[in-house]
Amino acid sequence: MTTAATPVQTSGGLSERARWHRRAALIPxxxxxxxxxxxxxxxxxxAWRWLGMHLLLLGAVTNAILVWSAHFTAAILRIPAPAHRRADVTQLTVHNAGVMAVLASGAFDRPWLGVAGAVAVFAAVVSQLLWLARKLRAAVPSRFAITVRYYLAATTALLTGIPVGAWMLVVDDTTRPRLLLVHAHVNLLGWVTLTVLGTVLTFWPTVLRTRMADSAATASRTALPTAVTGLAVLAVGLLSWWPLLAAGGLALFAMAVALTAGPAWRAGRVKPPASYAAWSIAAAGGWLILALAVDARILLTAGTAAQAADRYSTMLTPLLIGFVAQVLLGSLSYLLPMALGGGPAAVRERTSVLDRRSAQRVTMANTALVVFLLPVGSYIRITTSLLILAALVQFLIPVTRVLLTARRKP
Known part of the structure; x- marks a missing residue:
């Protein structure tokens, strides 16, 4: 896989990097x-719950991670701009063909179609792993190379979770709840959360427009082995259904989250969030901590793996909407105006478009989510879910406008 660290200007006015990010952004x-x-x-x-979950995680989030983890790796390791994007296009094509097969499998109950899709996704992610490892090995030492190691760990976690998910499609016995728990935890905590934790090191201070805390790099280096160990212990505990062991692994992972959250909190105290991107990412961090606490309670109180799998849905809403979706929307709101280039004035203009009504959007989405999770009536749940969707619309419309405007401008 290839990526650009420096822009190459084209006759159309946009740099090659900007053209790539504009096209790639359309996928998520x-x-x-x-x-x-x-x-x-x-x-x-x-099967709307399953479909919606995979549209978000396997579709929007995984595509964004494949593109932007390569972008950050290139910046950190100072990788020269590529001559072409054929490898990137091939990777995303294979991945999204796999995603389509997986989605069709769930919608039409065709398990082996889902297995074939999982193989395609697996192949695309393997290409990411090999590219990351090759670039890290060849690069000169970098203070922030730990971020790339987070990406390697996250990619390895996804390569573990994909076969487990494929296995679930073709088995229907007493092991299925354990497989479901392993699949969900390894993918959500390993693939998504490890990627976020690694990126936070340099990205969060940049979003706040302040310097990172002095202890940030050290905390990240300590947190990575803690998180990986915790994730491995958690997976073994879930697969064997030893709840105490699983809870211990989850506690280690939560400790890693706390280690990275400390410097992020100190940076936020120096320069408090003042944009949609910053507030959205900050709120996402709070939902992650809440979801981990709920997860631990589920593991320690469920009598069987089947009960734990049934109750796990109670934490999926805060984890998927509160954490994953808000991190994605907040990150894209900051990254896309920068990646599209055009100079400081153009970046400020695009950022202002994506930042409009930021307080209303963040407040509405998070308040609606809190109320949705309370024991309220069906009409209130419908209203709050529509408010959450409205917050998504308030992101999709301006970001589409930004992408279209960038295409027209010379």
Whole structure:
């Protein structure tokens, strides 16, 4: 896989890097739009929860991680700009063909189609792992190379979670709840959360427009082996259904989150969040901590793996919407205006478009999510879910406008 660290200007006015990020951004945005459609028509979709979850995680989030982890790796390791993007295009094509097969498998109950899709996704992620390892090995020493090691660990976690998910498609016995728990934890905590924790080191102070805390790099280096060990212990405890062991692994992972959160908190005290991106990412961190606490309670109180798997859905909403979706939207709101280039004035203009009504959007989405999670009536749940969807629309419309405007400008 290749990526650009420095822009190459083209005759169309946009740099090659900007053109690439503009095209690549359309993929997660398309999945988010599809997710919104699924949410609106879900009463007529029997597998809408599963479909929505995979549209977000396997579609929008994984595409964004594949593109932007390569972008950050290139910046950190000072990788020269590539001559072409054929490897990137091939990787995303294979990945999204796999995603389509997985989604079709769930929608039409065709398990082996899902297995074939998982193989394609696996191949795309292997290419990411090999590219990251090759670039890290060849690069000169860098203070922030630990971020790339987080990406390697996260990619390895996904390569563990994909076969487990494929296995779930073709088995239906007493092991299935354990497989479901391993699949969910390894993918959500390993693939998504490890990527976020590694990126926070340099990205969060940049979003706040302040310097990172002095202890940030040291904390990140300590947190990575703690998180990886915790994730491995958690997976073994879940697969064997030893709840105390699983809870211990989760505690180690939570400790790693706390280690990285400390410097992030200190940076936020120096320069408090003042944009949609910053507030969205900050709120996401709070939901992650809450979700980990709920997860621990589930593991320690469930009598069987089947009970734990049933109760796990109670933490999926705060984890997926509160943490994952808000991190994604907040990060793209900051990254896309920068990646599209055009000079400081153009970046400020795009950022202002994506930052409009930021207080209302963040407050509405998070308040609605809190109320949705309370024991309220069905009409209130419908209203709050529509408010959450409205916050998504308030992101999709301006970001589409930014992408279209960038295309037209010389």
């Amino acid at each position: 945005l398309a999945y988010l739009a599809a997710l919104m459609v699924v949410a609106l028509v879900h009463p007529w979709l029997p």
